[in-house]
Amino acid sequence: MIEMLNVSKKYPNGITAVNDLTIRIEQGEFVYVVGPSGAGKSTFIKMMYREELPTKGTIKVGDFDLVKMKNKDIPYLRRHVGVVFQDFKLLPKLTVYENIAYAMEVVEKNPKIIKKRVLEVLDLVNLKHKVKMFPNELSGGEQQRIAIARAIANMPRVLICDEPTGNLDPETSWEIMNILEEISNRGTTIIMATHNSQIVNQVRHRVLAIDNGRIVRDQQEGEYGYEA
Amino acid sequence: MKLRTMGRHFKEAFKSLVRNGWMSVAAVSAVAVTLLLVGSFVALLMNVNKLASDVENDVSVRVYIDLAANEEQQTQLGEELEKLEAVETVEYSSREDELQQVVGTYGAEFDLFEGDDNPLHDVYIVNTTTPQQTSAVAKQAEELEFVSQANYGGAEADKLFKTMENVRNVGGIVIIALLLTAVFLISNTIRITIFSRRTEIEIMKLVGATNWFIRWPFVIEGALIGLVGAIIPTAIISGVYIYGYEVISNYFVGTYFSLLPVNPFLFQLGAVLLAVGFVIGSIGSILSIRKFLRV
Numbered sequence: 001m002i003e004m005l006n007v008s009k010k011y012p013n014g015i016t017a018v019n020d021l022t023i024r025i026e027q028g029e030f031v032y033v034v035g036p037s038g039a040g041k042s043t044f045i046k047m048m049y050r051e052e053l054p055t056k057g058t059i060k061v062g063d064f065d066l067v068k069m070k071n072k073d074i075p076y077l078r079r080h081v082g083v084v085f086q087d088f089k090l091l092p093k094l095t096v097y098e099n100i101a102y103a104m105e106v107v108e109k110n111p112k113i114i115k116k117r118v119l120e121v122l123d124l125v126n127l128k129h130k131v132k133m134f135p136n137e138l139s140g141g142e143q144q145r146i147a148i149a150r151a152i153a154n155m156p157r158v159l160i161c162d163e164p165t166g167n168l169d170p171e172t173s174w175e176i177m178n179i180l181e182e183i184s185n186r187g188t189t190i191i192m193a194t195h196n197s198q199i200v201n202q203v204r205h206r207v208l209a210i211d212n213g214r215i216v217r218d219q220q221e222g223e224y225g226y227e228a
Numbered sequence: 229m230k231l232r233t234m235g236r237h238f239k240e241a242f243k244s245l246v247r248n249g250w251m252s253v254a255a256v257s258a259v260a261v262t263l264l265l266v267g268s269f270v271a272l273l274m275n276v277n278k279l280a281s282d283v284e285n286d287v288s289v290r291v292y293i294d295l296a297a298n299e300e301q302q303t304q305l306g307e308e309l310e311k312l313e314a315v316e317t318v319e320y321s322s323r324e325d326e327l328q329q330v331v332g333t334y335g336a337e338f339d340l341f342e343g344d345d346n347p348l349h350d351v352y353i354v355n356t357t358t359p360q361q362t363s364a365v366a367k368q369a370e371e372l373e374f375v376s377q378a379n380y381g382g383a384e385a386d387k388l389f390k391t392m393e394n395v396r397n398v399g400g401i402v403i404i405a406l407l408l409t410a411v412f413l414i415s416n417t418i419r420i421t422i423f424s425r426r427t428e429i430e431i432m433k434l435v436g437a438t439n440w441f442i443r444w445p446f447v448i449e450g451a452l453i454g455l456v457g458a459i460i461p462t463a464i465i466s467g468v469y470i471y472g473y474e475v476i477s478n479y480f481v482g483t484y485f486s487l488l489p490v491n492p493f494l495f496q497l498g499a500v501l502l503a504v505g506f507v508i509g510s511i512g513s514i515l516s517i518r519k520f521l522r523v
Contacts, residue, residue: 049434078436089431106437108233154435 001027002048002158002189007057009043009213017043018054019213025191027157030184032200033193034224035210041193044210045162048191049081050074062157079107082151082159086166088143090135090150096122097131100150107154121149125179141172148179152188159183161192170198177203197224233441240445241452248421252453255417259457259505262410266403267465267501273399274497275487280392282485289356289366289380292349297374302350305374309352312368314361319353326351349376360389407508414512418450422520429520439521446513454509455502462498469494 002025009018017040025031035041046052047059050066059066064077090099097118104114122128125145135143144164151159161180165173177199184190194200200207200223207222208215217225245252291309293302302320309318326348331338341347356365362380369378422429432442473487480486 072439075433075436075438078434083434089427089434091428091431103431103435105236106432106435106441108230108441111232150435 001025001060001062002191003058003060004047005058007047007054007059009040009047009052010055017213018047020057021213021215022057023208023215023218025189027189028184028187030180030190030205031192032205032207032222032224033191033210034195034200034207034226035216036226039210040213041210042162043213045160045191045193048158048160049083050077075107079154080157082154082156084144084147084151084159084161084164086163088135088140088147090143090146092135095132095134096127096138096146099135099146100153103150103153109154117153118149121153124152124182125149139172140168141175144168144172144176145179148176148183152183156188158189158191161190161194163193163195165194165196165199173199197226200224234444237444237448241448244421244425244445244449245452248424251417251420255414255453256457256460258413258417259410259454259509260460262406262413263458263501263505264461264464266406266410266504267461267497269399269403269406270500271465271469271493271497273395273403274493276395277392278488279485280388280395283388287362287380289354289362289369289378291352291354291369291375292377292379293351294374294376295349297350301374305372306352308372309354309369312354312365314356314358314365315354316357317355319355321351321353323348323350407504410504411508411512411515414450414453414509415516416512417453418446418513419516421449422446422517426520433521442521443514443517446517447510450509450511450513451506452509454505454507454512456505457509458501458505462501465497465501466494 002023004021004023007018007021008016010016019040021044033041033044043052047054047066048061050069054067057067061077062080064073064080066077069077091102094102100118100121101114104117109117119128119131122131125148127142127145127149130138130142135146138146144167148159148161148164159180164180165176168176173196180190180192181203204221204223207217207219207225209217209219209222209225291305293305297305306318306320309315323346327338327341327346330348354365354369356362366378366380369375429442470490473490476487
């Protein structure tokens with residue numbers, strides 16, 4: 001469960017990216033966040049994993065109060081919130097296997113559990129056969145699937161995707177989408193910022209349209225609503 | 229922390245040292261040069277200090293006994309001197325002893341003053357508990373009966389004490405400045421190795437690694453750089469000191485001066501340098517990673 005109450009974010013340079021926004025997202029929901037560039041989508045999303053702190057309002061993610069929590073507790077929030085980016089952010093010197101295991105090692109998981117879980121998530125993204133390859137030997141879509149596998153390796157309750165298909169061709173985008181659907185079906189909340197109208201219109205989920213730092217539309221099974 | 233985790237941190241630290249090969253060499257050299265300066269300076273300062281305290285300890289009050297005093301009166305004066313505050317030892321030196329010393333220092337020509345021609349006084353040599361008390365003791369002694377004169381190094385001694393204090397203070401400041409330079413050099417180097425790994429740090433933060441988990445490998449790396457950087461100057465200073473000690477000690481034979489003996493001084497200095505290298509390496513790392521850990 002994610003809850004934002006009267007949240008505003010004003011950057012030091014005077015720009016108000018999010019303005020008095022209130023929203024509630026239940027556990028297991030799949031939510032698209034759409035809107036023009038610079039509307040506040042990124043800030044909205046970054047506040048959910050405490051990359052940004054709001055200047056006003058309260059944010060709750062699960063049991064975490066993101067405004068009141070201490071900096072030293074942020075790591076424990078991050079273990080509940082996986083993040084996937086447009087540019088993958090894989091470590092180029094590590095193999096596929098090592099990239100995923102890395103995310104589990106740094107939160108001090110048991111090596112036996114790591115081994116089992118890495119193969120499990122690789123199976124989920126259908127890349128078990130590329131386990132020994134390096135990121136630069138993979139296509140963009142495959143790299144993004146590894147990034148997703150890494151994001152869910154620690155079994156987060158929430159998966160945040162910031163334009164996960166932004167760098168990918170339409171066909172590959174659908175592969176990514178199928179995987180996200182699969183993860184969603186297993187009970188993980190998915191919040192996906194996207195400009196991909198095709199996907200939003202075809203795979204219907206709740207749509208949050210953000211403009212000028214406010215939610216201008218909140219629609220179950222909504223459509224993209226902007227000219228592509 | 230789990231043992232396995234600590235093992236991982238050490239592995240990461242070594243990996244980073246090797247991966248950033250030339251940077252590591254540069255950092256180690258920077259530390260080595262700085263600590264060489266610090267170490268040489270400390271060695272020099274401590275020996276100057278030692279020589280100064282040799283001089284200080286040699287400062288004593290010479291109480292010249294009135295020629296009119298008979299033996300009994302002399303003994304009484306000796307007892308009175310011993311009763312004075314801050315007096316540690318009182319030693320008697322007869323006029324014959326004094327003449328022997330003059331002859332020993334200035335040559336046999338002074339032989340002709342032997343016997344009744346001896347113009348010197350019998351003397352009590354009074355040592356005070358601390359060198360700084362000599363002037364006060366001299367003043368008190370002068371007021372006693374049968375004392376013709378009580379001398380101490382006087383203005384000379386006072387000047388020496390002041391100078392030594394200044395040398396110690398200035399030396400302390402210079403050493404602190406050098407150490408700060410070393411911290412700065414190490415933190416700069418580590419900053420570069422951190423910079424090359426900022427994606428890794430970003431990912432670690434995103435998946436929920438704690439700050440100390442991220443920090444440890446860098447702290448270990450810095451500590452290792454500091455340690456290796458300290459071994460080199462320790463070796464150089466030891467070599468030079470052992471050689472210099474032998475050469476210089478020859479000049480000091482027969483004087484009350486001596487340098488600090490190789491054992492334990494070099495071991496102490498080495499331990500200090502290693503500890504300093506270790507600490508400034510760790511601190512340098514912690515300082516430079518701070519910026520990257522901010523969310």
